[in-house]
Amino acid sequence: MALIELQSVTKIYPLGNQEVVAVKDFSLTIDAGEFCVLAGPSGSGKTTLLNLIGCLDQPTSGDVWLDGQNITQAEQKTLADIRLNKIGFIFQSYNLIPVLTAAENAEFTLMLMGIEKNQRRNRVRQLFAELGLGGLENRKPSDLSGGQQQRVAIARAMAAQPAVILADEPTASLDSQASEELLELMKRLNEEQGATFVFSSHDPLVISHAKRVVRLLDGRLVSDQ
Amino acid sequence: MDILNLAWKNLWRNRRRTLITLAALSFSLMLIQAFHNLSYGVYSAMIDSGVRAGSGHLVVYHQGYLESRDELLTFRPGDLVQRIEQLAGVQAVLPRLYLPGLAQSSRESRGILLTGVVPEAEKKVNPFLRRLPDSEWLDSLDGREAILGSRLMKELQLKPGNKFVVTMQHRSGELVSEMFRVHGVVKTGIKNVDKSLLMVGRDRAAALAGATGTVHELAIVLDKQSDGLQVYPQLLNLVQSDPLLVGLTWEQAMPNLYNAIRLDYASQKFIFVIMMLIVTIGVVNTMLMSVMERFREFGVILAVGASAMRLRLLVVIEALLLGSVSMVIGTCLGSLATWYLQAVGIDMRTFISGTLEFGGVVFDPVLRADWDTGWMLMISFYLLVLALLAAVYPAIKAGRISPAAAMRHH
Numbered sequence: 001m002a003l004i005e006l007q008s009v010t011k012i013y014p015l016g017n018q019e020v021v022a023v024k025d026f027s028l029t030i031d032a033g034e035f036c037v038l039a040g041p042s043g044s045g046k047t048t049l050l051n052l053i054g055c056l057d058q059p060t061s062g063d064v065w066l067d068g069q070n071i072t073q074a075e076q077k078t079l080a081d082i083r084l085n086k087i088g089f090i091f092q093s094y095n096l097i098p099v100l101t102a103a104e105n106a107e108f109t110l111m112l113m114g115i116e117k118n119q120r121r122n123r124v125r126q127l128f129a130e131l132g133l134g135g136l137e138n139r140k141p142s143d144l145s146g147g148q149q150q151r152v153a154i155a156r157a158m159a160a161q162p163a164v165i166l167a168d169e170p171t172a173s174l175d176s177q178a179s180e181e182l183l184e185l186m187k188r189l190n191e192e193q194g195a196t197f198v199f200s201s202h203d204p205l206v207i208s209h210a211k212r213v214v215r216l217l218d219g220r221l222v223s224d225q
Numbered sequence: 226m227d228i229l230n231l232a233w234k235n236l237w238r239n240r241r242r243t244l245i246t247l248a249a250l251s252f253s254l255m256l257i258q259a260f261h262n263l264s265y266g267v268y269s270a271m272i273d274s275g276v277r278a279g280s281g282h283l284v285v286y287h288q289g290y291l292e293s294r295d296e297l298l299t300f301r302p303g304d305l306v307q308r309i310e311q312l313a314g315v316q317a318v319l320p321r322l323y324l325p326g327l328a329q330s331s332r333e334s335r336g337i338l339l340t341g342v343v344p345e346a347e348k349k350v351n352p353f354l355r356r357l358p359d360s361e362w363l364d365s366l367d368g369r370e371a372i373l374g375s376r377l378m379k380e381l382q383l384k385p386g387n388k389f390v391v392t393m394q395h396r397s398g399e400l401v402s403e404m405f406r407v408h409g410v411v412k413t414g415i416k417n418v419d420k421s422l423l424m425v426g427r428d429r430a431a432a433l434a435g436a437t438g439t440v441h442e443l444a445i446v447l448d449k450q451s452d453g454l455q456v457y458p459q460l461l462n463l464v465q466s467d468p469l470l471v472g473l474t475w476e477q478a479m480p481n482l483y484n485a486i487r488l489d490y491a492s493q494k495f496i497f498v499i500m501m502l503i504v505t506i507g508v509v510n511t512m513l514m515s516v517m518e519r520f521r522e523f524g525v526i527l528a529v530g531a532s533a534m535r536l537r538l539l540v541v542i543e544a545l546l547l548g549s550v551s552m553v554i555g556t557c558l559g560s561l562a563t564w565y566l567q568a569v570g571i572d573m574r575t576f577i578s579g580t581l582e583f584g585g586v587v588f589d590p591v592l593r594a595d596w597d598t599g600w601m602l603m604i605s606f607y608l609l610v611l612a613l614l615a616a617v618y619p620a621i622k623a624g625r626i627s628p629a630a631a632m633r634h635h
Binding site for chain 2: 051054056057076077080081083084085087088089091095097098099100108109111112113117156157160
């Protein structure tokens with residue numbers, strides 16, 4: 001069964017007195033365990049699609065299904081629950097909480113889920129070891145490099161073992177070496193743990209690592225390879 | 226790490242802003258507590274001085290006497306004095322007669338209020354009489370010695386040991402006169418009292434007016450003002466057997482003093498409210514700034530699965546922590562200030578010369594605070610509630626953030 005299904009989705013944003021069509025009549029199916037990139041230039045609708053899949057936004061028309069559940073008309077509370085339990089986010093500029101340590105950032109979603117402190121610590125210790133972050137648990141984000149911060153963001157996204165991890169331009173703020181390392185890491189997590197990754201990117205490096213590339217232009221599907 | 230820990234850390238993101246807000250809240254609380262305790266101390270001293278020299282913490286009158294001051298409205302206390310004295314918390318019961326008349330020396334005459342007292346009981350509690358040496362105090366209930374107000378003595382051009390005549394109306398309607406001798410002089414500092422006070426033994430005054438065995442007033446002085454709450458209902462029980470008698474509190478018997486204190490405190494309360502409002506606006510500003518600065522971060526928190534309610538809770542907890550810390554610091558500072566104001570006080574003699582009179586009562590020129598701990602706790606609690614109320618709008622605003630819009634925000 002498809003993990004993610006978009007059926008004739010259109011998203012229109014109001015912009016002053018005008019309307020901007022970000023995604024138009026877009027359909028897509030992504031199965032569990034995929035390593036998929038939504039590729040396209042700026043303004044092609046990649047982030048809008050990720051927002052729709054990630055329950056951050058709702059379509060103007062069409063349907064969005066996630067893990068067998070139609071989330072198109074779901075209430076905000078339901079969407080928050082889905083984001084917490086089924087989706088992990090990785091952002092372009094890491095977006096770690098600056099006042100928390102690396103370990104506290106990673107266990108943030110587990111805290112929201114009400115998981116007991118010791119369990120959270122164990123899970124984060126294990127993730128940090130896997131992600132090469134051992135020994136950085138008590139560092140503040142400002143004391144970490146960009147690559148390390150993005151790994152902490154991956155740890156946060158993966159901590160609750162979500163059904164899908166959505167990454168919006170995850171390498172945009174990293175240099176090529178850090179980008180390469182990060183992509184290898186995510187690929188390993190995809191292969192070893194079966195985690196589903198959906199990226200948005202226009203970076204050729206990311207596109208070259210993807211098993212499936214969905215190309216967009218002006219909010220429409222151009223190719224799916 | 227939990228939401229409380231996160232809220233605490235968030236509070237210290239902008240250390241300077243948080244410290245300024247904390248200082249504003251704490252100093253306001255300190256000022257309010259210290260000034261309230263100073264007023265409380267001064268009012269307590271005034272009330273104590275007023276009731277001891279005046280009509281007592283509680284008082285028994287004949288029906289209608291308080292309103293009319295008709296000297297015919299006397300009553301026979303019988304064993305009421307002894308029964309009231311037996312009540313727990315009662316320090317003294319002072320039977321008094323008040324008789325208007327005319328005092329004449331060989332040179333002058335003046336209108337006076339002849340007060341018939343029980344000398345022994347009166348001297349123990351009246352702060353002005355306590356200063357009199359024993360040799361100048363009244364010896365007996367029916368002697369011809371008299372204590373005069375300082376101004377009255379001066380106006381009558383009398384000296385200690387001089388004789389003078391008091392004339393008044395007897396109950397029979399006849400004018401009667403009696404000769405007295407100046408035995409002691411009292412200076413209360415209250416102009417009206419000092420120029421009309423004339424105190425003699427109760428039996429002598431009663432005999433002069435033809436009111437033997439009667440009194441106008443039973444002034445009841447308590448160990449503590451707060452004992453009034455327990456003693457007053459018991460007094461009413463004792464008094465209700467005689468329908469001609471009424472038992473009153475000092476607030477009812479001395480409305481001038483009571484209203485003067487109320488008016489003075491009302492103006493202070495108004496200032497307290499203004500201070501609290503100003504600091505509340507400061508807290509609203511701090512909380513709102515703090516929310517607006519974290520617009521994008523709140524978007525991330527929502528994106529990773531926090532509900533809007535949890536985000537609102539986070540903002541409210543931040544305000545709760547701010548209020549709680551201010552409450553503790555402010556109360557510590559307020560206690561220190563109260564301790565200083567109680568131990569050292571403020572000497573008003575530096576600023577004002579002469580006697581300090583307020584509401585018909587003279588008070589100590591060194592103003593001293595007194596502890597009103599219940600009120601201090603209450604105002605601390607109000608501060609906490611205000612800090613929480615100040616967080617309501619910022620919390621609502623935080624809860625309305627759309628994660629997708631916040632993520633686009635830079």
